[in-house]
Amino acid sequence: MGNELKRTKLGEWLFNSVNKVSLYIAYHKVLFYILSYTWGLITTLFGWIVYLFLRIFFKNKIQLKGKFFTARYIMLFDEWGGLELGTNFILAGNMGKYFTEHTKCHELGHTYQNAALGPFAIIFIFIPSVIQYWIQRLRKDQSKNKPYDLIWFEGSATYIGETLLSNLEHKDYHYYNEQYQFNNNYGANIWI
């Protein structure tokens, strides 16, 4: 199962480095906003446009909206996961308490990766992330899917968010990360 799968050395290095930088930014809010609105601006702006579009035109479909750390989020449609929108994110409804918590952490993590890597986040994180999501989702043989968070940038997003929530609530939320890492279908059949 999942435990024989490992990241490459480069993947592990990127995972650790991006976590470190992103968490530093998360704990320095002024820096976070400066970076998000300068070199992270493309994603931030695009994110606001999509966010406001959904707030206005999908008003009746929104199940919940709120704030999670620095991010505004809306809950929309059921059982599909989540999507980071610059400094904000959207997430699916009806995923169960734990997976909802997990997805919130994960998408929050991507917002700090955006501040940390700016335009490079688009090329090395967001586009590959969308590709992996759809490959896993559309694959006929779901057992062939590797753990979603095995790839460094997805694992990193989860780690960043879960570390922040763990520190805030003095409770270890990394448990969810580990649990999903060892589930081959993690990220594929989230409605199960």
Ligand SMILES: [Zn+2]
């Ligand atoms: Zn992701």
